[in-house]
Amino acid sequence: MNRKLSFLISIIFIAVFALSACSTAAPTEAPVVATDAPAAATEAPAEPVVITWWHISTKDPALSSWQKMADDYMAAHPNVKIEITVLENEAFKTKLTTVMQSGEVPDIFQSWGQGGMIEQVNAGLLQDITDELDANNGEWRNSLGALDAFAVNGRNYGVPWDMGAVTFWYNKDLFAQAGIEKTPETWSEFLEDCEKLKAAGITPIAVGEGDKWPGMHIWAYLVSRIGGAEAFAAAADMSDARTGSFEDPAFIQAGYELKKLVDGGYFQEGFLGATHDDMQAAFGNGKAAMILGGQWSPSVQAANSADLQGVKNLGMFNFPAVEGGAGLVTDIVGGGNGFAIGKDAEPEAIDFVKYLTSLENQIIIAQDNTGIPVAKGAEVGLTDPNMVMVSQAVANSTYYQLYFDQVLPSAMGGIINDAVQKIFAGTATPEEVCAEIEAGFLAQ
Amino acid sequence: MSLFSTANHSGIPSGSKNSMRRITNSLGIFLFLLPGLVIFLIFVIYPIFRSIYFSTFDWNGLGPAVDNVGIQNYKDILTDKVFLKSIINVLIIIVLSLGIQLPLALLLATLVGRDLPGRAVYRTIFFLPYVLSEVNAAIMWMLLFNADPERGLLNGILVALNLQPVGWLSDMKVVLFSVFIALTWKYFGFHMLLYLTGLQNIPTEIEEAACIDGANSFQSFFHITLPLLSSTIKTSVYMSVLGSIQQFILVWIMTKGGPVNASETMATYMYRFGFVRFDLGYGSAVAIIMFIFCVVFSLIYQQLTREPDYLTGL
Structure with a gap:
């Protein structure tokens, strides 16, 4: 009798479970029908639109500024609802990869352009917005710079909102202490200065090679100084007409020049395991004289320093020219941030991105020190003298080389980072490192 | 024999009652396990087989996997x-x-x-x-x-x-x-x-x-x-x-x-x-x-x- 009872109860439980599962599904479908019908019938003034937007500015002031721009836009367009998802950089990359497999991309999302974007375009996940850029005699296009970084075969799938440069940042007091009067313009001057700093008991350069990419930029700059724009472009060519290789002399020589810094002992103690924050802290605390870093460096080194003030007398100089190299001292390696447009984005989403990159909002980005604005005329918003220096370096650049790992397919970033770390660790020769990168490239 | 007699106290022929009870018993167990089993199949077993399937591809995660490279x-x-x-x-x-x-x-x-x-x-x-x-x-x-x-x-x-x-x-x-x-x-x-x-x-x-x-x-x-x-x-x-x-x-x-x-x-x-x-x-x-x-x-x-x-x- 007991068993029969328990059996009966179990049947009821399962039935309830099954029925409740069905019943929850039903109501969700109903409203969709309900909202569609009146819109189609009455031609309502504006159909409600939901825009999904993923960005990676997890900290203020950028976080609040983006929110305010969205709020203002929603206030001006009552039919538009903007759903913002804020993700940390690495979490964003992982989550984006996952949703892309399902083909469910957000309408607007963080992008670094080029390599990763090319793959997304080839997978049919992005929307071509070239026509919108060119509308009204190219009103939107002409208002922005650096659009090429977000174009694939001449068609734009996104727009930038920040474009900076990687440069050397240095501590003027430590340079003076070591008796260095002017910033180096050539590689041999640079090496001499490193030697002078070391002799004065100062760590010349801090690098966060545990995170790999900070050190990779030193190698990337050396490649671009030695081989000029052509060496990298020829090696990174994905077409059958590829003329270059990552084993070309420029890449190998770059490895040997980098090795001089390692062998000279110019990096801080424990650089191989140091993070990017560690490197910024060493510089911000005045324990190292230089770092190679992007436009974010002045604020990050201050945030990581013990007194939160960072270096008192901060200076900046371009990566020195390598004697006999094809690259100029004014060539810039850099990159920035932009927004890509997902394939299912409504026209309102594109209009919203246009609003985000408008002059007034770009000036806010500049004033907040969130980035180097790309809208023409927005540089007036830059108040920080360090940002003005970066902005000028970009404006005066003879050639703008986007970060290597952004130009190449996304897998290559990891491969180059892993390979170049071996030069820092001294576990492989520059030839072996270049061979590894070339093999990785051919496998793509 | 003792087992047999305890099962036979209600007077119904013991053989059929026993087998029926066994069926209802296992049916009950099965029904109770069903929700857990379904979740286990969807979130554990299915992904394992998907992984085995994907492991034979050269696939970057974007779009469908098409380039089968065997082992x-x-x-x-x-x-x-x-x-x-x-x-x-x-x-x-x-x-x-x-x-x-x-x-x-x-x-x-x-x-x-x-x-x-x-x-x-x-x-x-x-x-x-x-x-x-x-x-x-x-x-x-x-x-x-x-x-x-x-x-x-x-x-x-x-x-x-x-x-x-x-x-x-x-x-x-x-x-x-x-x-x-x-x-x-x-x-x-x-x-x-x-x-x-x-x-x-x-x-x-x-x-x-x-x-x-x-x-x-x-x-x-x-x-x-x-x-x-x-x-x-x-x-x-x-x-x-x-x-x-x-x-x-x-x-x-x-x-x-x-x-x-x-x-x-x-x-x-x-x-x-x-x-x-x-x-x-x-x-x-x-x-x-x-x-x-x-x-x-x-x-x-x-x-x-x-x-x-x-x-x-x-």
Whole structure:
């Protein structure tokens, strides 16, 4: 009798479970029908639109500024609802990869352009917005710079909102202490200065090679100084007409020049395991004289320093020219941030991105020190003298080389980072490192 | 006959009633298991088969997988020096765990399991690291291991004692041991808890009897406590080995498997290829190899540690 009872109860439980599962599904479908019908019938003034937007500015002031721009836009367009998802950089990359497999991309999302974007375009996940850029005699296009970084075969799938440069940042007091009067313009001057700093008991350069990419930029700059724009472009060519290789002399020589810094002992103690924050802290605390870093460096080194003030007398100089190299001292390696447009984005989403990159909002980005604005005329918003220096370096650049790992397919970033770390660790020769990168490239 | 008669008390012919009851019984069991089974099939079994399927592709995760490369991924993995290095690293971590971490946990369990004053406090303290999130633990150890003596506590102490600072996370010969220290700190509390419950199941009468017979505490520990704890130790060794094979979060956050693969584990290797280099087919193949490792280990371990069952004669 007991068993029969328990059996009966179990049947009821399962039935309830099954029925409740069905019943929850039903109501969700109903409203969709309900909202569609009146819109189609009455031609309502504006159909409600939901825009999904993923960005990676997890900290203020950028976080609040983006929110305010969205709020203002929603206030001006009552039919538009903007759903913002804020993700940390690495979490964003992982989550984006996952949703892309399902083909469910957000309408607007963080992008670094080029390599990763090319793959997304080839997978049919992005929307071509070239026509919108060119509308009204190219009103939107002409208002922005650096659009090429977000174009694939001449068609734009996104727009930038920040474009900076990687440069050397240095501590003027430590340079003076070591008796260095002017910033180096050539590689041999640079090496001499490193030697002078070391002799004065100062760590010349801090690098966060545990995170790999900070050190990779030193190698990337050396490649671009030695081989000029052509060496990298020829090696990174994905077409059958590829003329270059990552084993070309420029890449190998770059490895040997980098090795001089390692062998000279110019990096801080424990650089191989140091993070990017560690490197910024060493510089911000005045324990190292230089770092190679992007436009974010002045604020990050201050945030990581013990007194939160960072270096008192901060200076900046371009990566020195390598004697006999094809690259100029004014060539810039850099990159920035932009927004890509997902394939299912409504026209309102594109209009919203246009609003985000408008002059007034770009000036806010500049004033907040969130980035180097790309809208023409927005540089007036830059108040920080360090940002003005970066902005000028970009404006005066003879050639703008986007970060290597952004130009190449996304897998290559990891491969180059892993390979170049071996030069820092001294576990492989520059030839072996270049061979590894070339093999990785051919496998793509 | 007795079984038969107890089942036959209601007067219905016993054979049909018995088989019907058996059917309703198993039907009941099946229905109760159904929701769990469905979830298990969808979230465990199905992904395993998907991974096996994807592991035969050269696929970057964008769009459908079309480039079938057969077993090439497996060939590449098993001939990759970095993967072999990660296996060696995992073996080192397993040996260190079994040789240092578990004995330490056992020692502490016997200490705090007995009449130590304030043992509840110690128990809580020792168990605390296990409750802490792995990410927090990893970041905390990164701060302690920081190479800069002014920022890292351990090097700060070494420098204060006029000793050479150690490149805890930057020296390729040291980094694996630094990771192991953090792993031990994080997980010994869990094993200690296992041993504590095991110790509670040992009847005090046996220990008292040994004591009366003149056994000292060492003899009592090695001849009574240890043998009676054997099934707990087996469980703890099993979980420790499987945990070492799958270890990821602490290592990835502290070292990313570096410098230059010096602290690479199989799981960080899988992540590197699956999610850093976006080679999801290759990453899936690594996952399958790890899965095979775990299954093979489990089967062998169960065979080796099976207690002879005198009752059934097996």
